[in-house]
Amino acid sequence: MFTDSWLARKGNAPVFQREQLREWVVVLVIAVTVTYSVMYTSLQYYNSDNYAGNSDSIVYLALARGENIGTRRSKGARVLTILLVRMLPDPPSAIFNVRRDVTDEWILKVKFALVNSIFLVGTAWLIWVYLRRLSFSVSAAHLGMLLFLTSLSVVYASTIPMVEASSYFFLALCAVAIAYRNRPLFAVAFLVGLFAKESVAFILPLALLAVSERRLSWIGAALPGLVVYLGWRAWTVQSGSGDLGHLEPEHLKSALTGIPNYLRFSIFMDLFASFGLLWIPTFYALHSGRLTRELQRQYLWIAMLFLVALLVGTGFGRTVFLAFPVVIPGALIGIREFWTRTRAQTEMA
DSSP: OHHHHHEEEETTEEEEOHHHHHHHHHHHHHHHHHHHHHHHHHHHHOOGGGSTTTOHHHHHHHHHHTOOOTTOGGGGGOHHHHHHHHHSOOOOGGGSOTTOOOOHHHHHHHHHHHHHHHHHHHHHHHHHHHHHHTTOOHHHHHHHHHHHHTSHHHHHHSSSSOSHHHHHHHHHHHHHHHHTTOHHHHHHHHHHHHTTOGGGGGHHHHHHHHOSSOHHHHHHHHHHHHHHHHHHHHHHHHHTSOOOGGGSHHHHHHHHHTGGGGOSHHHHHHHHHTTGGGHHHHHHHHHHTOSOHHHHHHHHHHHHHHHHHHHHTOOHHHHHGGGHHHHHHHHHHHHHHHHHHHHHHHHHO
16 A cells, blocks of 8 residues: 555654655656746736736735725635735845836735745645555556646636635645545644635535545544634624625525526536546546445535535636546546556457
């Protein structure tokens, strides 16, 4: 098993095996290379003055500057990325092209890009660890992290001034904790992750689907984080510095009455684009019968995220993409199964 080769013990002290260290170096090289390309493209072509009208990114820029965000107060609850951006020292202007107009907004965009890129590299590494724990080969785990880093949600919105990258990191960390049945790690990742973005809470149903015994203990591991986070949100609402966001009664009413409007081609494309053509091998794996019973149960999580997006009125693509800890392993199994059957048929011909 992967756990046996992760650490080699000499006496009572864990010692990293050289082979494992080399594998991690390769993972980091791949992750940093791809993430840098995504970050560079985002910095060059992102324009906050003309980015989808009232995009969330404009709100996060305002939060990082310490400005009043008016009616978008719920975004202020996603404090982790904003705090890290504020703490990061300004990069020296000498590192930029001499033709670059290094304004305060450009510096702020760079700081967002750096913080989010670190989260993306960490997420890619965690996906590799997660896939290895699920008994995928080293090369398959490399492919899995590449599928994540090159997905539309990551390329389009993960290194610009947004908080998605930090939420992906803590979702992946929680998924690793579930795979290793490590409840203390899950509890810490869940607690901190809620302050990155509240959507990290959706990992709890995945934990309940993934395990087959002692499910209540996973609820217990998540409970401290939920109590702390909900208590803090209640305080922000009471003090007037925050609101309920998507759970505001008016928003929920608007979302429910607007459900018929979701039957549009653009909504279908948004849902499809979350994973693109990976949907095909993902459900081919389910059809092939090669999935473990544990992974079959986890497909219900995809449906749950779809229902959340439908009932709460959030973006379909971004919400369903949270299912990457299920879709990516499923897609890898589907690709492997399709390749195996095709090769067998070719050899028989």
